Amino acid sequence: NAGVMQNPRHLVRRRGQEARLRCSPMKGHSHVYWYRQLPEEGLKFMVYLQKENIIDESGMPKERFSAEFPKEGPSILRIQQVVRGDSAAYFCASSLPGQGFTGELFFGEGSRLTVL
Amino acid sequence: KNEVEQSPQNLTAQEGEFITINCSYSVGISALHWLQQHPGGGIVSLFMLSSGKKKHGRLIATINIQEKHSSLHITASHPRDSAVYICAVIFNNDMRFGAGTRLTVKP
Numbered sequence: 001n002a003g004v005m006q007n008p009r010h011l012v013r014r015r016g017q018e019a020r021l022r023c024s025p026m027k028g029h030s031h032v033y034w035y036r037q038l039p040e041e042g043l044k045f046m047v048y049l050q051k052e053n054i055i056d057e058s059g060m061p062k063e064r065f066s067a068e069f070p071k072e073g074p075s076i077l078r079i080q081q082v083v084r085g086d087s088a089a090y091f092c093a094s095s096l097p098g099q100g101f102t103g104e105l106f107f108g109e110g111s112r113l114t115v116l
Numbered sequence: 117k118n119e120v121e122q123s124p125q126n127l128t129a130q131e132g133e134f135i136t137i138n139c140s141y142s143v144g145i146s147a148l149h150w151l152q153q154h155p156g157g158g159i160v161s162l163f164m165l166s167s168g169k170k171k172h173g174r175l176i177a178t179i180n181i182q183e184k185h186s187s188l189h190i191t192a193s194h195p196r197d198s199a200v201y202i203c204a205v206i207f208n209n210d211m212r213f214g215a216g217t218r219l220t221v222k223p
Contacts, residue, residue, distance in 0.1 A: 042202070055209075056210065091159055093159075093161075101146075105161045
């Protein structure tokens with residue numbers, strides 16, 4: 001039973017390019033959460049998704065960032081026109097249906113974005 | 117003031133010592149998570165608590181809802197326990213994280 005899979009593990013982009021980070025939750029999990037960890041800072045919640053539905057995006061920057069979790073395929077965090085300040089580790093977690101944040105969370109290994 | 121405060125920020129221990137990491141929060145919560153982030157960066161969920169106490173191997177987590185406080189204990193610490201331990205609280209369908217406690221266990 002594979003855990004939460006994130007890819008790419010490392011991504012380098014130049015300023016102005018787009019970054020797409022993918023997260024495949026554990027089998028049977030329908031809730032996905034994205035978190036960002038800036039260098040030398042703590043984790044911050046970004047967005048909580050169920051399939052085809054954004055439940056809470058209160059932690060998402062208002063511009064350039066978007067997330068989706070389609071009926072088929074992985075969840076995608078998309079950052080348009082990246083800037084140096086977007087350089088961070090982006091973690092995805094998943095949980096079982098119906099549990100939300102109060103269920104056990106399973107984390108991916110993270111995707112480390114570096115913007116040159 | 118951060119809603120979630122962890123102490124200490126950094127902790128160095130000798131192998132075999134009993135470790136306590138504390139987490140205090142200022143909001144009413146529905147649950148609290150303890151996470152472990154290894155030097156390589158990966159995150160593992162250790163415990164999810166809404167009341168009382170949980171134990172897994174050498175790890176024990178307790179929570180006192182009235183006092184808005186949780187502790188993570190490690191018995192017979194080992195160098196492989198060296199990691200950053202993060203407390204995260206759930207309130208109003210939101211998740212807020214402590215800054216983490218960096219634990220180093222020396223052989």
